[in-house]
Amino acid sequence: MAAVMIGVDPHKGSHTAVAIDAAEVPLGTVRVAASASQAARLVDWAAGWPDRTWAVEGAGGLGHLLAQQLVAAGEQVVDVQPKLGARVRLLSTGTPDKNDPNDARSVAVAALRSPSCPQVAADGHALVLRVWSRRHRQLSSLRTQAACRLHAVLCELIPGGVPQVITANRAASILDAHRAAGPAGQAWHDLAAEHLADLRRIDTQLREARAKIRTAVRASGTSLTGIFGVGPVVAATVIGDVADITRFPTAGRFASYNGTAPIEVSSGGRKIYRLSMRGNRRLNHAIHMAAVTQIAHKHSDGRAYYDRRLKEGKTPSEARRALKRKISNAIYARLQADARRAAAGPGGQPGNDSHAGATGSHPERQLFGQATPEPGHHPTPAPITAEPRKPRKLRQTP
Numbered sequence: 001m002a003a004v005m006i007g008v009d010p011h012k013g014s015h016t017a018v019a020i021d022a023a024e025v026p027l028g029t030v031r032v033a034a035s036a037s038q039a040a041r042l043v044d045w046a047a048g049w050p051d052r053t054w055a056v057e058g059a060g061g062l063g064h065l066l067a068q069q070l071v072a073a074g075e076q077v078v079d080v081q082p083k084l085g086a087r088v089r090l091l092s093t094g095t096p097d098k099n100d101p102n103d104a105r106s107v108a109v110a111a112l113r114s115p116s117c118p119q120v121a122a123d124g125h126a127l128v129l130r131v132w133s134r135r136h137r138q139l140s141s142l143r144t145q146a147a148c149r150l151h152a153v154l155c156e157l158i159p160g161g162v163p164q165v166i167t168a169n170r171a172a173s174i175l176d177a178h179r180a181a182g183p184a185g186q187a188w189h190d191l192a193a194e195h196l197a198d199l200r201r202i203d204t205q206l207r208e209a210r211a212k213i214r215t216a217v218r219a220s221g222t223s224l225t226g227i228f229g230v231g232p233v234v235a236a237t238v239i240g241d242v243a244d245i246t247r248f249p250t251a252g253r254f255a256s257y258n259g260t261a262p263i264e265v266s267s268g269g270r271k272i273y274r275l276s277m278r279g280n281r282r283l284n285h286a287i288h289m290a291a292v293t294q295i296a297h298k299h300s301d302g303r304a305y306y307d308r309r310l311k312e313g314k315t316p317s318e319a320r321r322a323l324k325r326k327i328s329n330a331i332y333a334r335l336q337a338d339a340r341r342a343a344a345g346p347g348g349q350p351g352n353d354s355h356a357g358a359t360g361s362h363p364e365r366q367l368f369g370q371a372t373p374e375p376g377h378h379p380t381p382a383p384i385t386a387e388p389r390k391p392r393k394l395r396q397t398p
Contacts, residue, residue, distance in 0.1 A: 005109075014032065080110050088110045228302060234289055238283060245332065255328045291323045
């Protein structure tokens with residue numbers, strides 16, 4: 001443990017830092033403006049405490065830039081979740097005011113007393129994938145909005161509107177065949193043309209974003225795309241949100257993080273497990289898309305597992321949740337294997353043992369075939385009895 005812990009409460013315009021010792025005694029406070037020299041000023045201020053650690057609140061959010069600048073300067077930095085600092089402030093003696101120095105001190109105390117605060121490392125492929133997956137989600141949302149607006153305007157031009165899914169080419173054909181009647185009709189026609197231009201522009205941007213995601217996923221060397229239904233976009237979402245898989249000691253902890261593990265609501269002698277709505281919902285959605293893809297392809301091992309759960313009396317929703325948990329376990333195994341190869345250095349680059357890492361002794365890894373769906377391919381479902389199944393992890397009751 002460092003002799004001095006420096007808590008930082010970051011903001012857009014300024015950053016407040018408070019240094020405390022092992023007994024939580026404040027040693028100093030400083031406030032610096034958010035500028036190009038912010039990290040250098042903080043390091044100069046803390047030069048009197050050579051054995052120091054920086055605790056930045058929200059190092060993955062608002063404090064990301066400052067944390068990365070401190071890491072680049074050779075400082076040791078840990079990430080403190082905002083809720084930890086808030087709990088320290090809530091449980092502290094007295095009634096401390098809610099201000100930046102007290103917030104920074106709470107962050108320092110939380111980092112000093114909590115062994116679970118992760119250490120901040122320099123950004124790598126995970127950040128690149130998080131950036132472009134976020135861009136893809138934003139563009140997808142914008143496309144949905146543009147398509148809905150175009151649908152609404154076409155209802156003013158064509159009786160009944162367009163019942164099918166709208167595409168740019170279909171909308172262009174409709175507008176080419178439409179003849180505006182009067183100024184009002186011409187206004188609707190021109191507005192539809194503008195919405196069509198928006199849709200085409202967003203479609204082009206989406207294609208460019210997908211191309212950048214494919215390039216970034218290949219550069220990361222991940223083996224996630226070897227899982228059936230996990231394409232570049234899903235892989236980018238998973239890697240970008242997980243970042244460091246080693247922070248999850250077990251597959252169960254990872255499943256709790258992504259919301260595929262049921263939550264226990266037992267009381268007395270009754271043990272009940274219900275659907276979890278906790279965890280990272282973006283990651284849960286990515287796993288859901290992989291599960292839906294597997295279920296849609298009858299030749300996939302995931303579909304075979306889904307059908308077996310239905311024959312056991314599960315509802316479609318329960319069978320899908322069980323499959324999502326299997327996919328979560330497979331993703332965890334792949335990410336762990338990727339992390340081991342990365343830690344092994346140049347001799348452990350992806351490709352040397354990707355097959356062994358993907359089809360080892362874990363039944364979850366054997367459950368899934370190749371990533372690219374091929375309806376003409378019918379692999380034999382691999383056995384999943386090599387490891388005793390734990391009912392409490394697979395029984396998910398809504």
